[in-house]
Amino acid sequence: MADIREVAKRANVSPSTVSRVLGGTTRVVEEKRARVLAAIDELDYRPNVSAQSLKGIRTRTIGLVIPNVRNLVLPAAIRGVEDVARNHGYAVVLCNTDEDSEKEQFYIKTLKSRLIDGFLFTTAKINSHNIKDLQAEGFPVMLLLRELDEQSHAVVLDHYNGAYQATNYLLSRGLKKIGLVNGSLDIKLYDERYAGYRSALKEAGLKVPDEAVVHGIDGGIEAYRAATRILLNRVDIDAFFATSDDKALGVMRAIKDLGLSIPGDISVIGFDNADIALLLDPPLTTVAQPLYEMGAAACQQLIEMIEAKQPVTPQIQRFPAEVVIRNSVK
Amino acid sequence: MADIREVAKRANVSPSTVSRVLGGTTRVVEEKRARVLAAIDELDYRPNVSAQSLKGIRTRTIGLVIPNVRNLVLPAAIRGVEDVARNHGYAVVLCNTDEDSEKEQFYIKTLKSRLIDGFLFTTAKINSHNIKDLQAEGFPVMLLLRELDEQSHAVVLDHYNGAYQATNYLLSRGLKKIGLVNGSLDIKLYDERYAGYRSALKEAGLKVPDEAVVHGIDGGIEAYRAATRILLNRVDIDAFFATSDDKALGVMRAIKDLGLSIPGDISVIGFDNADIALLLDPPLTTVAQPLYEMGAAACQQLIEMIEAKQPVTPQIQRFPAEVVIRNSVK
DNA sequence: ATGAAAGCGCTAACAT
């Protein structure tokens, strides 16, 4: 590809003038400006990002660190990130870490040597060390779908309220004996969802049916086993609140395998509103996370941080959850 | 981060020696070599990729151009790409184009100015122009899940045989009246799947039930409508072959909505073996594409092309399809 | 085998 000197020669100006036209910082006389633009166009010139970055210019590249693309909810969020990145001329490097600290470290290293402008983390487990280091070195860092502390920028859902709404919706349908299939309480968002569930129950004057509450469930298969066990123990239940759609999937399978019907015998409500929720049988009533929008918002803020002259004060954007009513609740 | 001169100073050698140790091309006396390595370690030094690329060195970055991450099958393939990329020290830039030529062009431009080492395309529609241009400029280009022509490297499935196997499996279960819900025949893979279906039928001495064959279907909703129409027309059918899992999803919903059972009344076989296929009700019998492995193979070959001294002769790797038997076929 | 020096393509400080 043509370099800046060829453009300069063609436009009959100096390379610096070409650079100035591109940067838009200094004024260039209109006539020359036009000649430069024409030359750029004719030669299909694009500045070499490596050379620019060597001068301390942004690379317009961000690193998106996630546990695994192969997941029910992340693709929607990724797409949100990607779309706003593209609209700002940024590229995104995708990094799957499987929540593995070593892979995460590998990526941070490679990305740093690639002079990435900023990082976006969507890991569920708290590995604050890497993130804190990055922040200390002055890298813009955003957290998406998770939060760390008040010192870190994040875009998250109001999990408490989401779970509160879900439970209340079940209650409003006359369902009072609500089992809970929840993730690990060590993960903040599951702890919050648990709290929302308890609050709603408490307000309704109901107590938590401990025999039908299980935590630490990861994925559909574990959820299947947990729900089966509860059902086999003849615990009296008329609904399950699964705190993620993949757990809901397992719970639904368990109910059906026992010859019970949804929502006839037992209602199910999920959490996430993954793309597949409406494809299930019956279509799953669930708490929607605006995943695409949250990804977009996180990327937007990251880019603002990157382009800001001085450090932006940390801010946690909390998105509202919303119950999406379909057919899995009576 | 520390630069090469700091490392040199600490190891008491010249920057060139440090560079030589890193490059591994020239011999460096063992003692100095050890000192350099120690200094690199102590300072946590990583060479600046921008500076290297300015010298014509690989950036170890590849561009992965896909229609949309938010898709049933792509995440598995992406993961395959990513894993082998990481194992070779490469990073991957993810680009969603929605099959939109303009977005594709945007990405090609930005990626080129970022001095990417090579491209991986997973677009379904044939936009050969961009790809041909890239090849002409000498960029290594791989095609994944699609193919262009004999001049292009590609990793694809043996679609013909996959459809042939699917149809034969149905036949082996005593199902003779097999409807087909297919994608656009303009897309090569759907044309091939159609051919496999016809061959199996022909060999069995059966003719294609034209009233139960529909092409040009894109996505679950269109499949739902098509299957509903066929069923409502009282076409005598005992199975549907849906040529993608998302189409199978729509077909299943249509069958159930009409009060029919799967596989009791009508059997369904899909294509892809998307991650969700086993979560459906009933779990979907389908033709597996080894998506992860294909992604991995494509990335592997792309990296080989990048690191080869001279151009590699084009090669099309065709992966075998396999019927995964679950419960949606009688 | 190793160091000195040039230069990859660009931007910004400096000079005019």
Place this chain on the structure above:
DNA sequence: ATGTTAGCGCTTTCAT
């Protein structure tokens, strides 16, 4: 307002 020049961090001749 624009051109000249130095230098970002690195690799690679070239010289020793």
